[in-house]
Amino acid sequence: MNYMICKWIGCENNAAVKATMDVNTAFESFGGKIVLLWKHNRKIIRNIEEIVSVMKLKHNITSSDNIIVQWPLYSIKPYNDSKFIKFPHKKLICFIQDIESYRYNPNNKGSLISDIHFLNNFDVVIAHNQGMIKFLRENGLHTDIVNWEVCDYLIDEARSKHTIAGGYQICFVGDLKRSGFLYVNCHDFQTHINLYGQANADKVLTSQLSYNGIYAPDDKTSMLNGHFGLIWEGNCLDTCDGALGNYMKINNPNRLSLYLANNLPVITWKNAGLAKFVEENKIGFTVDALTEVDGILSNMSTEQYNEMIENVKSIGTKIRKGFYAKKAIDEAIYGNYSSI
CATH class of the missing domain: 3.40.50.2000 (Glycogen Phosphorylase B;)
Incomplete structure (x- = not known):
């Protein structure tokens, strides 16, 4: 036994x-x-x-x-x-x-x-x-x-919606109170982010942030809206900092699997423990700083994105099972x- x-x-x-x-x-x-x-x-x-x-x-x-x-x-x-x-x-x-x-x-x-x-x-x-x-x-x-x-990340089916029209958007699922980087006002990072998690009443959302409630894996009506899922920790855009940023170097974040299970390519820190897995399987991209994201997305073709989606679907099926x-x-x- x-x-x-x-x-x-x-x-x-x-x-x-x-x-x-x-x-x-x-x-x-x-x-x-x-x-x-x-x-x-x-x-x-x-x-x-x-x-x-x-x-x-x-x-x-x-x-x-x-x-x-x-x-x-x-x-x-x-x-x-x-x-x-x-x-x-x-x-x-x-x-x-x-x-x-x-x-x-x-x-x-x-x-x-x-x-x-x-x-x-x-x-x-x-x-x-x-x-x-x-x-x-x-x-x-x-x-x-x-x-x-x-x-x-065991769920019955992928639940995400995304169309290329209107530009690429990011979704972020997590603890919105501890994610200080979300509230840094920086002209070098303007990609729209859809937020999911417990609302942070202490912060006023900028125009690039939209609060979308709580994602519940067991609720089949719960849907992620975006083209990429973001995995980031800390209080700044330049790097993942603090204890949890440091922990990303060795950790498998559950939210990365949440995104992949929902057929979303991912964006994460280049020094993260799962950066190599993301790069080798071509299921997203890694950056040193979030300020790099705008440039990468503005130069990404529909064909490149669709190739990522196909790779994600293969990995996502395994993750869901x-x-x-x-x-x-x-x-x-x-x-x-x-x-x-």
Whole structure:
């Protein structure tokens, strides 16, 4: 039997929940069993549920079973993440969703060292992309690694609308309050952006920005309007800055997969961990600064754009079906991989 241990999913409509659920669905196609540590987020009930879940798993699992941990678990003590390392198992696999020690505080070397030490207890680690693999190796990870390549984004069908008439437009889905670059008034970046997310009441939108509500992946009437999906972090147009901008160097942003699943080519930072994937598959383009976008789009022909769309459709079909997570899990469980 294959077991996947994951955090409480809850009912929130956000990228973290969507990513966990989609990996669970991909895993269940192998006939595996999902182990939710808890189902209620009230502290006392949660603590009891987690202890019971861990005790049941420890009782049922054998040395012929594979354990996959979707990490981080945000579990409680004493049943913290490291408890599962001591369980009997055939193969112990870590499926990384985030590296929290580096995500919000990249200068905290102590926490990162602790995380790497924890990850070295696994037989195999599934990492986001080549950028994350390089980062983990440079910081002391010795175990085998499988490349996830890109996040999956499970939806029934692509939902986007775009016509070339009137010029190219961009859509941006995300946390509008933390995306300071959207509110920088710069004459060198005039491409229209359609915004999706929780409205930022503290900011007045310029003429190049249009608020379009919240994109809901489970709502079939929810539609993305634009020709390209933008992945950018920080407070400026010249580069991706701040902790989250730095994290883009190793992360697979869920919003990139959201765009591709909806048949939208993407625009992202040239130093992003997924920049090579975008360039090699010709599913969009990368830039050092957002001020480059106007010039690139003004010189892009309909034929060039349609070629990108065809490439995106091929990748998008795989993303909507969970292809990349299934492939990574298969490689990790059955050993169809070489050490990276």
